[in-house]
Amino acid sequence: MSKGARARPGRADRLRRAVDPYVAALLGTVLLATVLPASGRGAEAAGSAADLAIGLLFFLYGARLSTREAVLGLRQWRLHLLTGASTFVLFPLLGLAAHALVPFLLTDRLYVGLLFLCVVPSTVQSSIALTSTARGNVPAAICAGTYSSLAGMAATPLLAAWLIGSALSFSAAGLAAIATQLLLPFAAGQVLRRRVGGFLARHRKPLGLLDRASILLVVYTAFSKGMAQGIWHQVTPVRLLVLLLLAAGLLGTALVTTSYAARRLGFRWEDRITIVFCGSNKSLATGLPMAAVLFGGAAGPVILPLMLYHQLQLMVCAVIAARWARRPEAPAVPEPSPRLPVRPVGPEESLG
Known part of the structure; x- marks a missing residue:
């Protein structure tokens, strides 16, 4: 078998991992809601079940x-x-x-929807998986994802209220629903x-x-509620393409900016990988339920940018992680020979 033939299964396997089956299920759900939207008592039952599901998720x-x-991880x-500044400062500025x-x-x-994408916290599981694949600092990725989720509980609704404003129609009842x-x-859950x-x-x-x-x-x-509001009259193929290009621009800017900042600030390779991812x-898992609470029946078109961005980040970051995983190992520091006496190095001697 030729070398090229042996390489094909590996590429196909990477493609299957990059195209998240869950995102395919999400798109199938959107299609189902388009063809068979919930209405009447069915819509009321689905809405109540969704409210209970959101509470269970959180x-x-x-x-x-x-x-x-x-x-x-505070150490x-x-x-x-730096990761928090990218999530809750850089992204909102790009959205504006x-x-x-x-x-x-x-x-x-x-x-x-694009602006809401920019205030959603970072993901946990995907960041950890990508950092692990790229041989980065996995414990730091766990802590970074944890901090982002904790901060997002307050920062996402507050930034959404500040930046999006009247589109949320914040009121005492709305704040009570968030709480x-x-x-x-x-x-x-924490208790x-x-x-x-x-x-x-x-x-x-x-x-x-x-x-x-x-x-x-x-x-x-x-999306069932969105169908009643004529969602697909607002989202044309051209606008979907624009959204995809904007998501690619956001992702590319974030990747380049975090990589440059981590390098300039002197982080080691493993930490730079964690910062970039x-x-x-x-986070799709956190962002979608938050959008349902914050925007109610108008959440349909709002969650489209987040869904597009999520699939794009998986595909692009999977390629980057695989490339970084192939980097050569750092050379090990040689152990002193046991046959030779080891002399302490004085403070006046340079270690290079």
Whole structure:
């Protein structure tokens, strides 16, 4: 068998890993909502079930976040400060700059979705997986994802209210809904973590499927409501292409900026890998339920930019991680020969 023939399965395998099956399921859910949207009593039942699913999701998020790991990770505060600045400062600034495309290429609602994408926290699982593949600092990636999720519980709604403003129609009732559906379940998960942590660890796979099924329900409900509002009259193929190009621009800018900043600030290779992936990725699992709470029945077109960005980040970052994984190992420091006496190095001697 030729060398080229042996290489083909590897490339096909990488392509299958890059195209996330879950994103395909999300797109299938959007198609289902387009063809068979929930209506009448079915829509009410789906909405109530989606509200319960969101509460369950954030309870599980809180129960899974390790407070101990978060505290231990504070020692690398410079790394976490840089990733946080990328997530909650750089991205919102880029989102505000995109306002120049309204109304020529983007509708107001699609721009709101793009801006919401820019205030969503970083992902946890994808960042860890990519960092591990690229032989980066995995413990730092775990902590960075944890801090971003914790900060996003407050920062995402507040930044959305500040930057998006009237599109959210924030009121006392809206703030109460955020507290009831997001913050309280999350806090309850943190409080009960010691009691339920073992159960969650033993049933990680079925609970992961429950997570994903819950988010699919949220997406189905959002797009069913969007169909009643004529969502596909607002989202033309040209605007979808513009959204994809904008998502690519956001991702490319974040990757280049975090890589340059980490290198200029003197981070070692493993930490730079963590900064690039944690500083450029956005969480679909956190962002979709938040959008459903913040935007209600108008969430349909708002979540499209986040869905496009998520698939794009998986494909591009998977290629980058595979390339970085092939870098040569750092040369090991040779051990002194046991046959020769080891003389202490004095302070006046240079070690190069």
